[in-house]
Amino acid sequence: MREDPGLYDYWPYEGRPRIEWPDGARVAVWIAPNIEFYELAPPPNPHRTPWPRPIPDVPGYSYRDYGNRVGARRFAAVLDRYHVRASVSLSVAVCEMHPELIEMGVERDWEFFSHGIYNTRYSYGMTEEQEREIIRDAMATIEEHTGSPCAGYLAPSLTHTERTVDLFAEEGGIYTCDLFHDDQPTPLTVDSGARFVSIPYSLELNDSIVVVVTKVEPRRWADMIKRSFDRLYREGAASGTVLCIPVHPYQVAQPHRLAAFEEALDHITGHDDVWMATGREIAEWYIDHHWEDAVADIAAKQGGIPR
Amino acid sequence: MTLDRDYFEYPHRSYGMDHDRYPWEMLQDRAPVTWPEGATLAVWINVGLPYYPLDQSNDPFPPPHGMKTVYPDLRHYSLREYGHRVGVYRFFDALDASGLPVTFAVSARLAQRYPYLAERLAARPDEIACNGWSMNHPHHGDLDPSVEADLVERSLATLGEAVDRDIVGWLSPGKSQSGRTPDLLAARGVRYMADWVNDELPYSFATDHGSIVSMPLSSELADTTILVDSLHAVSEYVDQVTDAFDLLLAESAREGGRMLALSVHPWLLGQPHRIAAFEAILDLVGGRDDVWVATASDIVEAWEDQQPG
Numbered sequence: 001m002r003e004d005p006g007l008y009d010y011w012p013y014e015g016r017p018r019i020e021w022p023d024g025a026r027v028a029v030w031i032a033p034n035i036e037f038y039e040l041a042p043p044p045n046p047h048r049t050p051w052p053r054p055i056p057d058v059p060g061y062s063y064r065d066y067g068n069r070v071g072a073r074r075f076a077a078v079l080d081r082y083h084v085r086a087s088v089s090l091s092v093a094v095c096e097m098h099p100e101l102i103e104m105g106v107e108r109d110w111e112f113f114s115h116g117i118y119n120t121r122y123s124y125g126m127t128e129e130q131e132r133e134i135i136r137d138a139m140a141t142i143e144e145h146t147g148s149p150c151a152g153y154l155a156p157s158l159t160h161t162e163r164t165v166d167l168f169a170e171e172g173g174i175y176t177c178d179l180f181h182d183d184q185p186t187p188l189t190v191d192s193g194a195r196f197v198s199i200p201y202s203l204e205l206n207d208s209i210v211v212v213v214t215k216v217e218p219r220r221w222a223d224m225i226k227r228s229f230d231r232l233y234r235e236g237a238a239s240g241t242v243l244c245i246p247v248h249p250y251q252v253a254q255p256h257r258l259a260a261f262e263e264a265l266d267h268i269t270g271h272d273d274v275w276m277a278t279g280r281e282i283a284e285w286y287i288d289h290h291w292e293d294a295v296a297d298i299a300a301k302q303g304g305i306p307r
Numbered sequence: 308m309t310l311d312r313d314y315f316e317y318p319h320r321s322y323g324m325d326h327d328r329y330p331w332e333m334l335q336d337r338a339p340v341t342w343p344e345g346a347t348l349a350v351w352i353n354v355g356l357p358y359y360p361l362d363q364s365n366d367p368f369p370p371p372h373g374m375k376t377v378y379p380d381l382r383h384y385s386l387r388e389y390g391h392r393v394g395v396y397r398f399f400d401a402l403d404a405s406g407l408p409v410t411f412a413v414s415a416r417l418a419q420r421y422p423y424l425a426e427r428l429a430a431r432p433d434e435i436a437c438n439g440w441s442m443n444h445p446h447h448g449d450l451d452p453s454v455e456a457d458l459v460e461r462s463l464a465t466l467g468e469a470v471d472r473d474i475v476g477w478l479s480p481g482k483s484q485s486g487r488t489p490d491l492l493a494a495r496g497v498r499y500m501a502d503w504v505n506d507e508l509p510y511s512f513a514t515d516h517g518s519i520v521s522m523p524l525s526s527e528l529a530d531t532t533i534l535v536d537s538l539h540a541v542s543e544y545v546d547q548v549t550d551a552f553d554l555l556l557a558e559s560a561r562e563g564g565r566m567l568a569l570s571v572h573p574w575l576l577g578q579p580h581r582i583a584a585f586e587a588i589l590d591l592v593g594g595r596d597d598v599w600v601a602t603a604s605d606i607v608e609a610w611e612d613q614q615p616g
Contacts, residue, residue, distance in 0.1 A: 041325075047308070053448075054448035058502050059483070063504055065503075066506065074558070093317060096320050096321055125308050215537035215538065217540075255567070256551035256554075260550070
């Protein structure tokens with residue numbers, strides 16, 4: 001074990017080189033639905049039990065299945081109303097099992113990135129070669145079924161090894177959603193030396209955390225999103241910021257929650273100078289326009305406040 | 308510890324589900340459903356009357372909303388009993404005033420213990436479904452098959468006798484099933500089960516004894532989930548039911564029939580400071596031409612009439 005992930009240096013929010021998003025936007029907003037598959041009877045992992053109850057865990061399994069059977073299309077209809085594209089965090093087995101969901105996204109020009117094979121197969125305990133195998137599998141599956149290469153990664157069920165980010169970068173990815181340390185992109189130091197960034201995802205606004213862990217009432221969740229947006233929009237006048245709304249169709253598309261999400265989306269899209277983007281677009285823009293300045297600024301601040 | 312080779316094998320990674328109980332099919336791709344008299348939204352109010360014994364075993368998991376303290380947990384035992392003694396009679400009054408039918412999901416042991424309540428339930432126009440033997444008798448994957456077969460038989464027979472009718476609906480305690488529960492229910496003639504929450508319409512579920520209808524009873528919108536597990540205010544509970552009702556009603560007008568399934572409990576909503584919320588929900592869903600408030604078995608029947616073959 002090591003003291004820190006070894007992926008980024010300390011970099012204070014104040015005084016960074018200015019980020020300029022396309023068309024003078026103040027804030028880049030991306031919507032990341034997790035389209036997942038949880039297996040009824042996954043093989044055991046010695047480090048984590050997949051279900052709290054003996055298999056079959058009918059409440060847990062059927063709740064997740066709701067997202068694919070009912071929630072996904074209902075959620076897509078809301079994004080359609082606001083002409084917003086999604087960046088799908090995908091359990092890639094959905095490509096083979098439920099290809100209709102992939103078609104739904106492809107015809108809307110959504111991005112798909114890897115969230116592992118299944119959300120019931122954890123990275124814990126994997127050797128480097130085993131983890132490389134699932135990363136390659138996922139990237140190849142996404143490219144084959146969507147026609148576009150996989151650019152981003154969110155580890156399956158947020159299970160990591162020390163090598164996860166390095167391996168994904170080596171295999172050709174350009175961004176990760178696995179770090180929650182910032183409201184702007186961060187250049188990461190990866191073993192391959194490739195240009196690779198962390199893009200703000202969010203656990204603070206993620207429906208899983210808000211609904212399941214902190215049990216916030218849906219309309220209060222909408223308030224949290226709107227307040228986050230308002231602050232990042234204000235700060236984005238000085239230097240571009242990123243707001244991500246990560247959701248799960250089995251949660252957000254429940255009939256008692258979707259109106260709250262729509263209230264937040266209506267608020268956001270009612271503003272000028274907002275870049276409704278995908279994860280890949282944010283990563284590519286940052287790498288193309290801000291990489292050198294950021295890396296130089298980070299280096300200049302490692303010894304203290306530059307004189 | 309490292310992982311074996313089989314952790315990287317995916318035997319169900321092909322079109323469809325990872326089991327053979329029902330086919331993969333999105334709600335929006337099915338033939339539109341209609342409800343009687345031109346209604347587009349069916350509302351099923353499921354009133355839970357679960358019995359929580361004091362001698363709870365917590366095997367293999369604690370029943371939801373059961374005993375919590377060191378034995379004897381008089382606090383939670385009697386708070387749940389409040390529903391059977393007081394709350395349910397407030398529910399009867401509210402339902403009589405509204406004229407709306409509901410389904411009562413009753414533990415067999417409760418009906419056996421309290422014949423007065425069983426007779427009152429039996430005399431009402433509402434449906435009575437079985438909520439298993441008691442909350443201390445969960446069905447689960449590690450349960451001995453002969454024990455489970457006896458539980459199903461004993462629960463249906465005891466409840467049926469207490470309320471003098473054949474029981475056609477089933478809700479497992481804590482919605483927990485073994486891999487055999489649906490087969491046992493179908494073999495015993497049960498027409499629908501309410502444990503799987505993966506849909507918003509009835510759908511057909513395969514068993515060893517023909518198909519059974521799965522009737523998804525939302526857990527996320529249950530009074531217990533919102534008020535007890537999430538500690539939301541009772542006004543916020545009504546707000547969420549209203550948001551769900553509005554969304555499904557609008558969707559049903561555009562896309563075809565939908566179903567709103569409300570799980571409510573007299574031990575919880577029957578308290579004096581909460582009963583008005585139940586009455587507000589009855590006001591919300593009642594008295595509309597586009598909404599059909601019905602029992603679960605009536606919804607199953609209307610749905611089955613529209614299925615091919």
